[in-house]
Amino acid sequence: MNDLVRTAVTALFVPGDRPDRYAKAATSGADLVIIDLEDAVAPPDKDAARAAVRWALSPGSDLGPRAVPGPPAALRALVRINDPATAAGAADLTAVAELVGEPGHGVVGVMVPKAARAEDLGAAIRALAAAEPGPAPAGPDAADRLAVVALIESALGVAEVRALATLPGLTRLAFGALDFALDVGADVDAVTGQVARAEVVIASRAAGLPAPWESPSTSLGDARLIEETSRAARLLGFGGRLCIHPAQLAPVRAGFAPSAEEVAWARAVAGAGSGVSRVGDEMVDRPVLERARAILRRAAP
Template structure:
C-alpha cells in the first residue's frame, strides 16, 4: 500500500499484450497498470481474451506494485473484470469514470483489493467529497482526456480547476497527492517534462504514462531540484523553532515544514534510485 501512495510514474500496458507485462515491470516505472479498458478492443470476444491473457501471464510478486484497470461500473464487462482481479489479487484496481462512493465500495468488495478511482467525468468531480471519504479509496487518478470530452473543452487550461479539486479533496481526506493524467506526446520528452512539471506545481504527486520513454522525464520533473534541496537545507539549518530570517526570507513554521518535505522527498528519491541500481 505504501508503494501505491508514493509512486510517481504509472505505466499502462494492454492486458491483451501479455508479452509486454515483464517489460513493463522492468521499465523503471514505480507502478504498472495492466489495462482491461481502453487499451482492449470491445469487438467480439476481445475483452474475454484479454482477461484470459491476464490470468495466464499474471506477473505475480513483481518488484513494483501491479494494478489492473477494469472496465467501468456501467459496462457489461465490469463484473467479470472484478472477479478476475479477486483471483489474481493485484495491489489495487483502477476504477475508470468513478462517480460515487458506492461504485468504489462495490469494486473493492467484489475484487477484494483497494481502489484507485480514476476521475474523468463531471459527475466524478462533483462527488469527490464522498469518493475520497470511503475507506477503500487509496489515491485519486486524473483522466484529463476523457474529462475534457465530457466537459466539452479543448483547451487544457480549462481543466486546471478540476486538477485543483483533486488536490484539494485528496488533502482534505488525508490521501496522498493525486496522479496526473497521461501525456499523448509519446516520445516528446520536452512536452512530457512540461506537463509533469506543471502537475507537480498544481500539487500532484505523479503522472500516468503510456510509453516507457515518458518515465525518465516524469521522474526528473517530480524529483526535487538541486536548488530546491539547497534552499530546504538552509531553511532547516536556520529556522527549526519559531520565526527566523534566511537570505532575506522570513522562515516560520509553514516554510520549515515545506523544507522538511523537500528534504524527505529528495532522500526518498535517492533511496529509490539506489535500490533500482542495485536490482539491475
Template sequence: MTLPQRVSSVTATEKSFGQTSWTSDRPGHKTTTAGYSALFCPADRPDRAAKALASKAHLVILDLEDAVAPSNKDSARERLRELIILNPKRKGIVVRINSLDSAYGTEDLATVCSIVEAHEDIDLSVMLPKTSMQNLPPAGESPVPIIALIESAQGLKDLEAVAAHPNVVRLALGAFDLSVELGCNNPSVPINYARAQLVLVSALYQLFPPLESPCSDFHDETVMEAAAIKAARDGFGGSLCIHPAQIEAIHKAFMPSESEIEWAKRVVAVGDSAVQVDGKMVDRPVVLRARRILETVDRS
C-alpha cells in the same frame, strides 16, 4: 455478487503536509499506489506488458478497458492472471478494469479479487474508470485498494464522496475524456478547475497526492518535461503516462533537486529554533515543506 473480503478498509493513519502513510493487512501496501509514474499497458499484449513491468515506472497499469477490444476481454483476463503470477515481486501493479456498470467490469474485478485471494504475497490494486458514486463497489466488497479515475462530470460532482470511500486510496485525472464530455478544450478553465479539485480533495481526505492526466506527446522531451513540471508545481503527486519515453521526465520533475535536498536538510537540522536559513525566514510551514522534501527522497 459478494466478493471475498480481505481488506475491509484502507485507512489514512498519518498525514505530514500532503504525505499520507497507509496501513492495511496486506504486506507492501504502501508501495501499491504511491509513485510518480504510472505507465499504461494493454493487458492482452504479453510482450509489451513484460517490457512495462521491467521498466522504471513506479506503477504499471495493466489495462483491461480502452486498450482491449470487446472480443478480447475474456482472453485478456487470463493473460492478466498469468502476467501477475509470473511477476510476484513487482510492486505497484495496477489493473484498470472496465466500469462496473459495463458488461465486463464485474468479471474484471472478480478476476483481480481471485488473484489476491490465491496469492497473498502479490501487491495489487485496481483503477476504476469513470469513477462516480454510481459505480463504486460497496465498501468492503473489494479486497484491493482503488485508484479512482475521475473523467466524467458525475465523477467530479461526486469527488468528495468518492475520496471518502474506505477503499479509495488515490485519485487520478482523465482530462481527455472529461474534456470531451464537457465540450471544452484540454487545457481549459474547466479542466484546470478539475485539476485543482483533485489536489484539494486529496489533501482534505488525506489521500496520496493525485495522478495527473497523461501528456499526449511522447516524442518531444521539452513538451513532456514542461507537462511534468507543471503537474508537480500544481500539487499532483505523479502522472499517468502512455509511453515509457515519458517516465524519465516525470521522475525528474517530481524528484527534488540536489539543492532542494541540501536546503531541506539545513532547515530540518535547525528545526523550530531557527529564525532564518540562507537569509530567509523559517516558520512552521517552511519546516513542514522541508520535511516533505526529505520524505519524498526517502520514499524514492
C-alpha cells in the same frame, strides 16, 4: 501491496491484450505497472485481454521467455478494469476477484475508471475486499490489502470527488484529463481542467489519501515537455503521474523531483533553525520551514 500504490510516482500502463509487453513493462523501471483492460483494448479483444491477465497474474506464472532475457520473475500489477457498470467491467471484476482468492497471485489491486458515484465505487471496493481470503487486515497489516484507485474523468466525478475520497478501502485518486475535457466540452488545456485537478488534489488531502496521480502526457518523444508538465503537476499538489510509454518514465520522475534550486533554497531555510528568522530577503516561519523540510525529504535518495 497497498503501500506500493500509495508511494508510486510513476505508474506505467500496458495494454491488456499485449501480454508480450507485460514483462518489458515490469522491467522498465516504473514504480508500478498497470495492465489496462479498458481504453487500450478494443471491444472484440476484451475477452482475450482478460484471459491474458488471468494467466499472467496467476500464481507461478512465467513471463520470462515471452519478452526479456534472464530468469523469469513473478509479475505484480494493478489492473484497470472497465467501468463496473458495464458487462465488460463486471466480468473484469469477477476475474480479478477469482484471482485474488489464489495464494501467491500478482494482483496489486484495481483501478476503477469513470468513478463518479459513491455507491458504485463502494460496491466495487466491497466486492474486491470480499474476495480476499481471511479477515480484512488492519493496523500494521493493512499495507497488505488490495489497493483500489479511483480514476476521476467526468464532471460528475469531480463534483462528487470529496465523497468518493472518503470511501473506506480507497487507496488513491487519479485524474483523467482527456475524458474530463471530452465530458465538459472543453479544450484539454483549458482552465476547466486545472480547476478539476485542484478539486482532486484537495479531496485527496482532506481524506488523508496520498497525493493523486496526474493524467498521462500524450507526448511520447518530447522529454522536455513531459518533464515540464510533470513539474507543473507537482507544484499543483500531485504526487505522481500515469505513463503510457516507458520513454515517459525518466522525464516524469525528473519533473516530480525537487530541482537543484529548490534543494539549495530548502537547505538554506532548514539551516535557519526554528522560530521566525530571515534568510536573504525572505521571512521564514513554521510553514516555510516545513515546506523546506518536505523538499529535502523528497530529494533524499
